[in-house]
Amino acid sequence: MSADLKPRTKTSQHDDESPSFAETALKLGGKSEDEARRTGAIDAADDQVERLFAPQYQTANSPAHRAVWDRGVPVELFQSQPVVTPPAVQRVMDASIEVVRRHRDAGTLLNADGKIDDTVLRQLGDAGYWGLLVDSEYGGSGAPFASFAPFLTRMATVDPTVAGLASVHGCIGAVDPVRTFGNEEQKRRFLPGLASGERLSAFALTEPGAGSDLTALRTTAVRSGDNYLVNGEKLFITNVVPGRTIGLVCLIDDKPAVLIAELPKEENEHFQLRKYGLWALKHTYNRGIIFRDFAVPAENLLQPRRGDGLTIAYHGLNLGRVALCANAAGTMRIMLASMIPWANYRVTYGQPIARRELVRRRMGELAGLITACDALVAWCSQLIDQGYRGEMECIVAKIFGSEAQKHAAIELFMKTHGGRAFLHGHNFGDNVHEYLAPCIYEGEGEMLAMGFFKSLVKEHGKTFFEPIGKALAAAGIKKPNPLNPLHAWALRKVAMPYLKWYAARRLARTAKPQLPDMPAALRRHAEFACHELQGMALEISGTMSKFQLTLADRQCRMAELSLRCQNLITILCTSLYGARQQGEMIRDAADLFCQDLTRQYTGHRPTNQYFRQVTELGAAIADGGFKAIAGIDPGDILMRYE
Numbered sequence: 004m005s006a007d008l009k010p011r012t013k014t015s016q017h018d019d020e021s022p023s024f025a026e027t028a029l030k031l032g033g034k035s036e037d038e039a040r041r042t043g044a045i046d047a048a049d050d051q052v053e054r055l056f057a058p059q060y061q062t063a064n065s066p067a068h069r070a071v072w073d074r075g076v077p078v079e080l081f082q083s084q085p086v087v088t089p090p091a092v093q094r095v096m097d098a099s100i101e102v103v104r105r106h107r108d109a110g111t112l113l114n115a116d117g118k119i120d121d122t123v124l125r126q127l128g129d130a131g132y133w134g135l136l137v138d139s140e141y142g143g144s145g146a147p148f149a150s151f152a153p154f155l156t157r158m159a160t161v162d163p164t165v166a167g168l169a170s171v172h173g174c175i176g177a178v179d180p181v182r183t184f185g186n187e188e189q190k191r192r193f194l195p196g197l198a199s200g201e202r203l204s205a206f207a208l209t210e211p212g213a214g215s216d217l218t219a220l221r222t223t224a225v226r227s228g229d230n231y232l233v234n235g236e237k238l239f240i241t242n243v244v245p246g247r248t249i250g251l252v253c254l255i256d257d258k259p260a261v262l263i264a265e266l267p268k269e270e271n272e273h274f275q276l277r278k279y280g281l282w283a284l285k286h287t288y289n290r291g292i293i294f295r296d297f298a299v300p301a302e303n304l305l306q307p308r309r310g311d312g313l314t315i316a317y318h319g320l321n322l323g324r325v326a327l328c329a330n331a332a333g334t335m336r337i338m339l340a341s342m343i344p345w346a347n348y349r350v351t352y353g354q355p356i357a358r359r360e361l362v363r364r365r366m367g368e369l370a371g372l373i374t375a376c377d378a379l380v381a382w383c384s385q386l387i388d389q390g391y392r393g394e395m396e397c398i399v400a401k402i403f404g405s406e407a408q409k410h411a412a413i414e415l416f417m418k419t420h421g422g423r424a425f426l427h428g429h430n431f432g433d434n435v436h437e438y439l440a441p442c443i444y445e446g447e448g449e450m451l452a453m454g455f456f457k458s459l460v461k462e463h464g465k466t467f468f469e470p471i472g473k474a475l476a477a478a479g480i481k482k483p484n485p486l487n488p489l490h491a492w493a494l495r496k497v498a499m500p501y502l503k504w505y506a507a508r509r510l511a512r513t514a515k516p517q518l519p520d521m522p523a524a525l526r527r528h529a530e531f532a533c534h535e536l537q538g539m540a541l542e543i544s545g546t547m548s549k550f551q552l553t554l555a556d557r558q559c560r561m562a563e564l565s566l567r568c569q570n571l572i573t574i575l576c577t578s579l580y581g582a583r584q585q586g587e588m589i590r591d592a593a594d595l596f597c598q599d600l601t602r603q604y605t606g607h608r609p610t611n612q613y614f615r616q617v618t619e620l621g622a623a624i625a626d627g628g629f630k631a632i633a634g635i636d637p638g639d640i641l642m643r644y645e
Contacts, residue, residue, distance in 0.1 A: 048259075049458075051310025052317050053392065060390045063462045067395040067572055071459060071540050075514030076533040081572075082519070082579045083381035088150040095131035095144050096154050102126045103161045112162065118286055119164055127165070128200020136173040137182065141194035148322065152329045152384035156377070159333025160635050163437065164286040166333060170326035171242045171287075172197070175445070176204035179319040180250045180261055184307045193248065193263055202248040202265070207237040207292060208316055215450045217313055222253040222294065224262060230298040231255065231262060236277070237292040243276070244288050245269050250319075251299070252312045259312030263303045273297040283440035321397040323445045325383045328404030331441065332376035335408055338416040339369045341430060341637035343625055345420060356419075360614070363621025365415040370620060370629055371596030372407040374589055375573055377631075378580030379403060398455045399569045402448045405441035412438035430638070449562050456565040460547060467501040468547055475551075483551070505544065513537045521582040522590060528597035529582075532575035535604070539568055570600050588629055591620050 053061050062068055066080035088096070106112040106123050114120040127133060135151055137143025146154075151173075159166035172178060181193045196202040213219040222235025233253060243249065243266070251264045267274060277291030307314055342365070346357035356362045379400040386393045417424045417431050424431035431438075442448050471494060475483055478493040485491055516533040518526060543564060550557050574597050581593025595617050602609060623629070 048310060048313030048317060051307075051314040052394075054309045055307075055314075055318070056390065056392045060392060062392055062394055062458050065391055065393065065395055066386070067399065067455075067568070068459060068462075070533075070536045070572065070575075071543065071568065072463065074511065074537075076516050076536055076575075078516050078518055078529070078533065078575075078579070080386075081382065081575050082583075083378070083385050083576075085583075086147070086149045086153070086381070086385070088147070088154075092135070092144045092146045092150055095135060095146075096150075096157070098130035099127055099132040100158060100161060102130050102132075103158065103165050107162060113286060118288055119162075119168065123165070124168075124200060124203065131198075132169065133172055133200040133203065134198030135169070136178055137194050137198035141190055142198040143194070147388050148325075149381070149384040149388045152325050152380050153377070155326055155329040156333040156336075156380065159330045160336050160632075163330055163334050163337075164284075166330050167284075167326075168203075168242055168287060170323055170330070171206070172204050174322035174326050175206045175319045176242065177206070177248050177250045177263055178204060179322060180206075180305055180315050181263060183318060184261075184305045184315050185263075186306070189263065189303070189305070197248060202246070203242060204248045204250070205240050205243040206250045206252075206316075206319065207240050207243070207264075208252045209237060209239045211236060211238050211291075215447060217252075217259070217316065220252065220254055220259060222251075224251075224253045224255050224260065224299065226255075226301060227298075229301055231301055231304070233262070233264070233294040233297040233299055235294055237294075238277070239281075239289060240292055241284055241289045242287055243290050243292060245274075245276070249292075250305075250315070252316055255304075259316075261305045261312045261315045262299045263305065264297070264299045282436035285437070317394075320445050321393050322387070324397040324401035325380060325387070327441050327444055328376050328383075328400040329380045331404035331408040332373055332380060334438070335369060335373050335376070335411050336632045336635055337430065337637070338411055339366065339373065339624070339629070340632045340635040342366060342369075342416065342419050343627070344637055346625055357622075357625040360618050362419055363618040363625065364614070365419055366621035366624045367592070367595055367617035367619075368599065369411055369415045370588070370592040370624055370631070371599060372411055373631060374581060374592040375577045375596050375600075376400075376404050376407060378577040378593070379573065381580060382576045395455055395458050396572075398446075398451050399572050401445055402451055402455075402569060403573055405444070406448060409439050409442055449558075452562045452565040452569070453558060455569065456561045459565070459568065460543060463544060464547060467504065467544075468551070470497040471501065472552055473497075501548075505541075508541055508544075519579070519582065521578070522594075524594045525578040525582045525590065525597070528574055528578040528594070528601065531601060532571045532578070536568070536571045536575070539564075539571070567604060570604055574600050574604075586630055588620065588623060589631060591616070592629075595620060 070076045134143030135146040138145045155166045224231035224233045251262045275293045383400045474497045581590045
């Protein structure tokens with residue numbers, strides 16, 4: 004069910020016209036009016052997205068937020084459950100896998116330009132692939148996102164690019180904006196063609212000067228009769244060729260808006276593609292778009308009940324972030340599957356390297372990363388189906404999945420294959436940019452980490468610190484000193500609520516988490532994560548108190564606190580996910596992963612017991628015992644040599 008269809012039981016507690024916490028801090032901190040205005044626009048869009056969801060599903064009531072600020076971690080909200088995919092949806096998924104596998108094995112997956120061939124795209128349309136996220140009344144399958152996301156992992160084990168195109172089309176492309184924000188006439192006009200694959204889609208947001216700062220948009224659309232005339236340039240638009248249907252973010256009357264634009268079959272004086280060399284995304288078309296008085300029917304304007312074009316953009320990005328993690332889980336499975344035959348074949352000093360501890364450790368570690376990605380994908384996708392906004396949770400999945408894939412590619416995959424990894428035709432050398440680029444897609448990781456932190460502190464800041472900041476500004480105090488009687492007098496009323504909260508939190512004992520039946524090792528990880536998450540409230544609040552109005556400039560500290568919260572959430576999700584798995588090797592992989600991430604958090608060194616566990620797991624994987632990669636064809640071992 005799309006977010007705007009969820010019931011709303013009450014309005015937001017903050018008035019639409021009140022300035023955002025970040026905007027207020029910037030103004031009071033002496034930032035430029037332009038920076039405060041831009042930050043305010045981003046916050047306003049965020050608030051509008053929030054209002055699409057019933058209060059119980061908004062960020063302040065999300066699992067990640069409550070784990071830090073509530074008394075006690077709501078463990079039940081971090082538990083994913085086994086998913087039963089509807090039979091009709093499963094048939095579409097199986098048929099789609101078969102199309103891609105057949106073309107891959109026949110060598111017909113790519114065209115002469117090295118891109119996914121149009122025949123493959125058409126046959127995927129016939130199988131129903133492009134309509135998985137489109138409701139059945141508009142010609143699609145209406146797949147639950149909790150089924151769709153792990154299916155992308157499965158598709159990625161056959162071909163990661165085809166899996167990525169499903170996300171571009173269905174999550175961040177035109178499907179989600181029309182499905183969620185379109186009126187009935189727009190849905191009936193656009194969705195059937197998008198579901199059949201007759202019109203594949205893309206999302207045109209990024210510009211040469213507008214990436215993370217979406218307030219820097221320059222593409223404009225001006226009303227002229229029954230059309231809008233679009234002028235501007237878009238950059239890094241995946242899946243765009245003539246004839247596509249795109250969600251186009253532009254400025255209308257200086258406000259962000261989204262037009263559903265149907266690109267002509269050929270370039271003309273109003274529409275051209277800008278071609279450039281791009282190392283990543285090599286198997287799909289990625290182009291810039293130049294518009295010169297390009298006409299789009301006015302009836303193609305999406306008009307959400309709340310918000311504007313940024314509201315629409317932010318909504319779809321969450322789905323795309325989970326899809327990135329799902330794709331990483333599939334891509335890392337290919338890495339692990341290709342490491343096994345090479346490790347068993349390559350002999351050094353009289354033994355296959357599969358018997359060496361370092362190689363076994365790499366395999367065990369990679370199994371842990373795969374399991375953690377699976378856990379985050381299952382958790383986030385089910386939260387979305389339940390109606391949660393899921394912004395913070397999806398950021399966790401995106402950052403972890405992209406960073407895990409990068410680490411796996413360089414530290415585990417490349418180093419196991421050695422110098423041959425750089426041969427033409429080797430998965431690593433041929434795809435290294437594909438392995439690294441997801442760290443940038445759907446928001447660069449550290450920028451998103453600050454977005455996570457901002458969402459985490461927003462309610463706390465509005466409740467306690469914004470009144471204090473305003474009182475300081477009114478009194479002309481730039482560096483407050485609680486020992487100064489004048490300062491204490493100025494803050495006497497506004498500081499009391501915070502002092503009461505601080506004392507209550509400081510004196511209260513940490514609530515014991517209500518955990519399900521779990522293996523002892525995984526239970527310890529879950530208890531650790533819950534305990535540390537509860538302790539983050541005082542540390543984060545102390546940081547806000549220390550830096551006050553200058554917190555917005557402390558990007559390094561915000562990113563560091565954010566990452567620690569994210570890691571604790573990942574430990575909790577992975578331990579709970581591992582506990583409900585039947586396979587012993589997956590439970591062991593979850594345990595070892597949690598040990599790794601806990602050491603990163605605490606700074607402790609690995610024990611001999613850990614090394615024994617991880618190498619035993621690696622040995623079992625080398626012997627073919629890891630069912631999570633069963634059936635994956637790793638390809639030939641290139642250039643066998645003695």
